[in-house]
Amino acid sequence: MAKVPVQLTLNGTERAEFIDGGLTLLNALRDRFGDTSPKGGCHQGTCGACSVIVDGDLKLSCLTLAETCNGAHVETTAGLAADGIQHPLQRAFLDGFAAQCGFCTPGMIMAAKALLARVPNPSRDDVVEAISGNICRCTGYEPIIQAILSAARSNSQNAA
Amino acid sequence: MALKRGRGVAAINYPTGMNLGGDPSQALVHSTPTGAFMVTLSSVDLGQGLRQVMAQICAETIGIPTEQVTIDTADTDTGPHCMGTFASRGTHRIGNAVAQAAREARQVMLEVAAEALEVDAGDLDTDGKGMIHVKGAPQKSISVFDTALAAHFKYGRSISGRGMFLVPRSFPETETGAMKPATCYAHACTVVDVEVDDETGEVDVVSVKNVFEVGRALNPSMVEQQLVGGSWMGISHALYETTEPYYPAREHGGRDFNEYLMPGPGNLAETETIVLERPAADGPYGAKGVGEMCANPQIPAVANAIFDAVGVRIDSLPITPEKILRALKAQRAAA
Numbered sequence: 132m133a134k135v136p137v138q139l140t141l142n143g144t145e146r147a148e149f150i151d152g153g154l155t156l157l158n159a160l161r162d163r164f165g166d167t168s169p170k171g172g173c174h175q176g177t178c179g180a181c182s183v184i185v186d187g188d189l190k191l192s193c194l195t196l197a198e199t200c201n202g203a204h205v206e207t208t209a210g211l212a213a214d215g216i217q218h219p220l221q222r223a224f225l226d227g228f229a230a231q232c233g234f235c236t237p238g239m240i241m242a243a244k245a246l247l248a249r250v251p252n253p254s255r256d257d258v259v260e261a262i263s264g265n266i267c268r269c270t271g272y273e274p275i276i277q278a279i280l281s282a283a284r285s286n287s288q289n290a291a
Numbered sequence: 292m293a294l295k296r297g298r299g300v301a302a303i304n305y306p307t308g309m310n311l312g313g314d315p316s317q318a319l320v321h322s323t324p325t326g327a328f329m330v331t332l333s334s335v336d337l338g339q340g341l342r343q344v345m346a347q348i349c350a351e352t353i354g355i356p357t358e359q360v361t362i363d364t365a366d367t368d369t370g371p372h373c374m375g376t377f378a379s380r381g382t383h384r385i386g387n388a389v390a391q392a393a394r395e396a397r398q399v400m401l402e403v404a405a406e407a408l409e410v411d412a413g414d415l416d417t418d419g420k421g422m423i424h425v426k427g428a429p430q431k432s433i434s435v436f437d438t439a440l441a442a443h444f445k446y447g448r449s450i451s452g453r454g455m456f457l458v459p460r461s462f463p464e465t466e467t468g469a470m471k472p473a474t475c476y477a478h479a480c481t482v483v484d485v486e487v488d489d490e491t492g493e494v495d496v497v498s499v500k501n502v503f504e505v506g507r508a509l510n511p512s513m514v515e516q517q518l519v520g521g522s523w524m525g526i527s528h529a530l531y532e533t534t535e536p537y538y539p540a541r542e543h544g545g546r547d548f549n550e551y552l553m554p555g556p557g558n559l560a561e562t563e564t565i566v567l568e569r570p571a572a573d574g575p576y577g578a579k580g581v582g583e584m585c586a587n588p589q590i591p592a593v594a595n596a597i598f599d600a601v602g603v604r605i606d607s608l609p610i611t612p613e614k615i616l617r618a619l620k621a622q623r624a625a626a
Contacts, residue, residue: 172548173547173548173549175547175548175549177547177548177549178548228512228513228515228516230338231338231339231340231516231517231520232337232338233338258556259556259557260557262556263555263556263557266548266553266555267556268524269338269520270516270519270520270523271519271520271521271522271523271524271559271562272523272555272556272559273519273523273559273562274516274519274520275556276556
């Protein structure tokens with residue numbers, strides 16, 4: 132089968148690959164673009180571990196075809212730290228012990244990032260709603276909710 | 292038909308580790324030429340924090356900063372023998388092995404330092420920050436870095452140690468069948484308040500209060516994380532999760548994430564978790580295993596709370612609305 136060219140901006144860097152038609156964005160990111168930060172938990176859009184941001188919107192990369200992302204801006208957790216400085220969400224997850232096995236963490240953080248871009252000062256209910264598509268087996272969710280609220284607080288302090 | 296409130300209590304004691312044919316774990320510790328220390332294990336860190344806690348145990352025992360310890364885990368082809376990370380045994384079994392290996396390595400380290408300083412090894416102590424000094428005379432000192440260099444380049448010694456922790460196989464007594472399959476026991480007590488809708492059988496967990504007795508919490512934040520997540524998992528086991536709801540029949544079992552019922556972030560009960568520390572005599576720095584027991588007491592507590600609320604005893608898990616409604620129907624029929 133003929134390969135399909137895909138050109139996209141991945142975490143600020145222009146990238147291009149020839150891929151098989153029908154390849155998911157998740158598999159393209161992991162196997163072709165070498166970004167293994169999005170995780171393949173269920174490959175059916177249920178667990179949220181593969182969540183990435185495409186042109187500002189939160190997407191399940193396991194249900195998104197890579198070829199539909201031609202020209203798109205794709206953000207993953209691999210691009211969050213700038214010059215070795217952790218993103219406030221990464222810092223909050225670390226400080227709040229909001230990860231245990233870590234498999235859900237990239238999806239949780241991207242869901243939180245998409246939320247904070249829309250709602251800089253979210254309520255607890257906003258946070259719960261935002262991560263309701265992400266499954267966590269280890270933490271019982273509470274540390275994750277608290278970490279996201281804490282990151283939002285530190286963002287608004289920095290902005291003030 | 293009404294919402295009925297109920298309160299349930301359950302207490303457990305939970306064994307650390309298991310004992311089928313004996314329960315061994317081994318560890319090797321050695322220093323690099325620059326005084327960092329390597330702990331080699333076959334044990335797996337699957338997110339519970341084993342590597343962090345083993346680094347703490349090694350550092351505390353040798354008397355160096357935790358950052359100076361590297362933990363190399365999970366190569367069962369080449370590493371020292373470990374039964375594995377299960378049965379809540381990691382911190383206790385592997386921790387004891389690491390502590391023993393680190394004690395031997397510390398002894399060699401102090402012998403080398405003593406030779407370099409021309410003093411007796413018994414007069415030396417560590418400051419935990421990378422220096423070894425004569426007790427009562429901190430100015431007479433040598434760094435761990437220089438000690439390691441001297442061991443490697445001057446004295447031809449390996450600053451290393453072996454740790455072998457074995458709980459021997461326990462045979463049952465012929466007369467009574469009694470045996471000692473475990474070592475120390477962790478304890479927990481949970482109080483759960485529920486609201487049961489006796490029309491729909493739905494259970495709403497209103498509050499969960501846990502007390503866990505963990506020996507010593509070697510890393511308090513990670514212990515709390517384990518307990519908070521485990522408490523949620525216990526509630527989930529009590530009310531939601533199963534692959535075979537009509538076991539042994541396979542019908543209606545979840546086949547994937549879509550069909551497997553698990554509470555999400557919107558279903559969290561108000562939860563309080565208290566840690567009690569009562570160091571175990573046989574644990575590394577007093578630690579017991581708390582891996583699995585943190586998800587146990589919530590289950591009987593929920594069952595008891597439902598009984599308190601609506602007077603029916605459900606003795607299989609998960610306690611679904613269907614089971615509660617069938618039991619209520621049987622209760623009315625018997626009345």
